[in-house]
Amino acid sequence: MGVIIRPVGEVTGEVEAPPSKSYTHRAYFLALLAEGRSKVKRPLVSDDTLATLNAIRAFGASVEGESIIPPEWPKGAFIDAHESGTTARIALAVASIGGGESTVNGGRRLRERPFGELVRALRKAGAEIEGERLPLRVIGRNLRRRDVEVDASTSSQFATALLIIGAKVGMEVLIKRSVSRPYIEVTARTLKAFGADFRREGFDFYIEPGITGTSFTVPGDYSSASFFLAAGALYGRVKIRNLDPKDVQADRAIIDALREFGAEVRVGRNYVEAEKGELRGVEMDCSDFPDLFPVLAVVASYAEGRSVLRARQLRFKESDRVRAMAVNLSRMGIRVRELPDGLEIEGGRPKGGQFETFNDHRIAMAMVVAALGARGESVIPETGSVSKSYPGFFNDLRRLVG
Ligand SMILES: O=C(O)C1=C[C@@H](OP(=O)(O)O)[C@@H](O)[C@H](O)C1
Numbered sequence: 001m002g003v004i005i006r007p008v009g010e011v012t013g014e015v016e017a018p019p020s021k022s023y024t025h026r027a028y029f030l031a032l033l034a035e036g037r038s039k040v041k042r043p044l045v046s047d048d049t050l051a052t053l054n055a056i057r058a059f060g061a062s063v064e065g066e067s068i069i070p071p072e073w074p075k076g077a078f079i080d081a082h083e084s085g086t087t088a089r090i091a092l093a094v095a096s097i098g099g100g101e102s103t104v105n106g107g108r109r110l111r112e113r114p115f116g117e118l119v120r121a122l123r124k125a126g127a128e129i130e131g132e133r134l135p136l137r138v139i140g141r142n143l144r145r146r147d148v149e150v151d152a153s154t155s156s157q158f159a160t161a162l163l164i165i166g167a168k169v170g171m172e173v174l175i176k177r178s179v180s181r182p183y184i185e186v187t188a189r190t191l192k193a194f195g196a197d198f199r200r201e202g203f204d205f206y207i208e209p210g211i212t213g214t215s216f217t218v219p220g221d222y223s224s225a226s227f228f229l230a231a232g233a234l235y236g237r238v239k240i241r242n243l244d245p246k247d248v249q250a251d252r253a254i255i256d257a258l259r260e261f262g263a264e265v266r267v268g269r270n271y272v273e274a275e276k277g278e279l280r281g282v283e284m285d286c287s288d289f290p291d292l293f294p295v296l297a298v299v300a301s302y303a304e305g306r307s308v309l310r311a312r313q314l315r316f317k318e319s320d321r322v323r324a325m326a327v328n329l330s331r332m333g334i335r336v337r338e339l340p341d342g343l344e345i346e347g348g349r350p351k352g353g354q355f356e357t358f359n360d361h362r363i364a365m366a367m368v369v370a371a372l373g374a375r376g377e378s379v380i381p382e383t384g385s386v387s388k389s390y391p392g393f394f395n396d397l398r399r400l401v402g
């Protein structure tokens, strides 16, 4: 499904943030591994979280509405993670302790994304895994070693996957060189909610076995909220409700990032509001909040002067996000220089054009935001990928542009 975007005078109003994709994944997998029934309330319903819901069903959970009844022990399963990296990484770890033979697979792009360090760490712990990338064949077993060191420099999901099974079987997880570190805090917070007993020294976790079924309410998603907060900072004023200012989500960084560009950002008890300001270029390392890179690159395109935005893991996402934004911003007439791990952007007056999403939901949503203020009409031929994380994106957009 493609869209034509005509520039708007301003973007104002308020919408509610959808539930968090990251918390929904974690709550479903912990409910699968817990002793006793759980309830996951207000889960995100999107392509990625449905992949996780189908995965826990395949491992033996029964799902009745919000209720999840876990199996005695996860059984061998065929898992299709579609394009969800989080689903695939955690499912691979669950399959490694499962009670039979499993295959973990995914879509075209997911089969190109990295799994090597997670496979290495699981094998070191005794797992039997065939392959280095999807599809991976796993013979589940009782992992003989409990202390596992993992290099999470290409993805924090490798660490999250080990922490989640560590709460089931008991494990020492020693996390080295992680990117996206706040996502590990999201995992730790969700483990605590499910009664996990662990101590930590920095990023070394010492986890006792056993988690209990619980009722978990999923908070609002800062990653999805970031697109319309950026639109408010660029073109008017936007308030996003259902955001917890004390949450530890990585993309809560959107508050400080937009302030650093020069926007006015107000934070309330359960909302964040961004208002247009005089925007100036910034230098920012986005390695702890990589999903903000596409939309921050759009803000930089409208900001006065030079910006440099980087993150080490950008090329391994649903697309090579450095390349994707370089192609699209150049088509807007914005001068960009591609770096190994990011972009140098010279702000200007972006012009409308035809943009590619590379089947990446965050590129699609970022380019819609870019098009709203461009000189002239824009066409984005394919935007179906937004349902990966934010199926209601265009409904919310219509509420804000009248
Ligand atoms: O743990 C998670 O929920 C996620 C971690 C991040 O990935 P990396 O740790 O690979 O950067 C992020 O990009 C992704 O959208 C979700």
Ligand SMILES: C=C(OP(=O)(O)O)C(=O)O
Binding pocket: 048, 083, 084, 085, 086, 087, 291, 317, 318, 362, 389
């Ligand atoms: C990269 C993302 O998710 P995943 O790694 O789970 O595919 C994302 O949502 O931007």
